[in-house]
Every structure is written in C-alpha cells, then in structure tokens.
Amino acid sequence: xxxxxxxxxxxxxxxxxxxxxxxxxxxxxxxxxxxxxxxxxxxxxxxxxxxxxxxxxxxxxxxxxxxxxxxxxxxxxxxxxxxxxxxxxxxxxxxxxxxxxxxxxxxxxxxxxxxxxxxxxxxxxxxxxx
Numbered sequence: 001x002x003x004x005x006x007x008x009x010x011x012x013x014x015x016x017x018x019x020x021x022x023x024x025x026x027x028x029x030x031x032x033x034x035x036x037x038x039x040x041x042x043x044x045x046x047x048x049x050x051x052x053x054x055x056x057x058x059x060x061x062x063x064x065x066x067x068x069x070x071x072x073x074x075x076x077x078x079x080x081x082x083x084x085x086x087x088x089x090x091x092x093x094x095x096x097x098x099x100x101x102x103x104x105x106x107x108x109x110x111x112x113x114x115x116x117x118x119x120x121x122x123x124x125x126x127x128x129x130x
Contacts (some may be wrong), residue, residue, distance in 0.1 A: 067093025
C-alpha cells in the first residue's frame with residue numbers, strides 16, 4: 001500500500017463498491033476526485049498513556065452544531081478501544097445536541113460487579129473449565 005498512488009487506491013475502493021474499471025461512472029469519479037495517500041504513524045496511539053483532557057469532549061463546550069465521534073474523544077469511565085466506544089460517541093453527540101431520543105445506557109463498570117470479579121478470579125486461579 002505504501003507504493004500505491006492515490007488513483008490506484010481510489011480505483012481499488014471503487015472496485016470493492018462494485019464499480020468496474022472503464023465504466024463511465026467509474027472514470028468520472030476518478031477524473032473528478034483527489035485522493036492523497038497518507039501514512040498514519042500514530043494509528044495505534046489508543047495504547048499510549050494519556051491523561052484526562054488529552055482528548056476533546058464529544059460536544060465541545062459552547063458548541064451547538066458539531067459532535068466529535070470515534071475513539072479520539074473523551075468519554076467518562078469508558079475504554080477507548082472498543083467498538084462500543086465509537087458507537088457510544090455518536091449516540092452521546094446526537095443525544096446531547098438534539099436532546100431527543102433515549103439517553104445512552106450507563107457504561108458497564110465490570111470492575112465493580114462482584115459476580116464478574118468472582119468469575120474472573122475463578123478463571124485466573126484455574127477453578128473453572130474454559
């Protein structure tokens with residue numbers, strides 16, 4: 001991938017979307033698009049140490065028309081590298097800005113669930129069959 005041009009990457013994507021090379025629609029998209037390949041050296045930065053405030057909130061203070069989504073925003077008591085995290089940020093943003101629909105459910109705090117802690121302890125001690 002590091003050696004691909006932007007056009008090659010775009011054509012590959014279009015092929016995956018069912019558009020064939022040489023078709024007028026495909027060629028029009030390629031002709032009118034700009035695709036600049038970019039290396040993401042910090043793609044695994046979710047594993048780096050961080051402190052509260054390193055990431056922006058889902059809806060920044062004073063903002064009424066912008067919600068930030070994905071794994072690079074701050075959510076209270078949530079683990080950043082789960083699929084649920086990304087989904088929850090969208091749900092949070094919609095709920096906070098539109099003030100409609102159901103509120104996102106509370107974040108499960110398994111470290112405080114006695115049943116969960118006991119189950120993990122039994123596995124750690126080899127007291128259960130896995």
